[in-house]
Amino acid sequence: MISCVKTDPDIYGNIYGTVSDMETNEPIQGAEVTLSPGGKTVVTGSDGRYEFNTLEAGQYTLSVTKIKYQTNTKYTTINPGVTTKADIALQTGKGNLYVDNKEVGFGVDLTQKVLTIQNKGVNTLNWSISTDSEWISEINPSEGSINANSSSSITIKIDRSKLTNQGVSESRLLIISDAGTEEILVTVNKTNNQTSDIIVSDGLVTYYNFDNDLLDLSDYNNHAHTVNNPEFTTDTPNSKGKALNLSGAKKQYLVIPSNPLAKTDGYTTLNEYTVSFWIKGISTGMIFSLIDSQESSSLPYFYVKDNAFNIGIKGNGTAETILFGSGVNDLQNGLWHMVTYTTKQGIQSLYIDSGLWSEKKVAYPTYQLTTKNPIHFGGDGGFPNYRTASSFIIDNIRFHNIAITPNQIEQIYNSEK
16 A cells, blocks of 8 residues: 655745845855844845845835945745845945934834934935835925935824724834835834733833734834844743744844933933843853944943853943853753842842842942944844853843833732743
């Protein structure tokens, strides 16, 4: 007897390609390739190659950026069981279009927001912006010119009466310039259907639960993206929903594009805040860090070294490392742990699960923060020479602009363990 087993056809597709210089055809290393929808970002290696795997069938946009080159956008279709090749060439440009935050979120009540675009090139950049959305009611200005190393602010207004979805509606803005194109995701919540998922809302400015997406579930819509394709996993603290699996060996990390504790592109003075998250697989290396090329902000970088949690704080031209006791090896037990860091008027407190792990007092009672600086979970934090990129699973990341209380920490822990 011959038995025939019918296998289901592949339901996912893949895409790969090479980013090269349009004039020389040489591969370009260090180009950022962003895939939309999904917000995944990878960085090309010395061979200029990129790839995205296990993608659902549909229409996708590839956006490629690299300093000194014009941004280029390519549209492609992913078919089930097919690996698609999409090579992209970049042209050197006089101007250099740059958008720091490629997502604009209106939350549940805002009707107006400002988008900032920059010219990082050496000559004037001409640009225009458009959309086919019915509920984006005004874009002002819709075109213009930007001098070298300057920026322009664009006011985006929406008409909530034209929203049709009860949950989250999405649309896109297309910026066309003589230095390439950029696509901006615009999101708006007609109703806040995530309230039941938020245990403690006091001072909450960013919250990710990673249930198949990277959406910020607070009202601030500071949606994240990833680098080098980390995957979601069903291994979570309470076996519900999804978490994000980050591999240090693959240089994977999560990017929170705008500092959630800052209010403007200028500096915000803050004397207290909270960072809380669940983590599994604690190991030596960086956990989260502020990416600040000017080293002018005091939000810490948080890492594990020598069997201890360490927090590096920068401020006023000086730096200090806080050692939060030893014993991290005892947490490397294959279990989930909730880590909560609070600071208030110089008192630095670290909680593991619902209990106080350690508390220190340092000399930086206030913090100068700016929205321009992203925050990374995973990776090397911009310190490849002396910080290790660690591997771990992360879930339920929260930022509060206050130091939440021990009772609130216990409340979150008990509701999610």
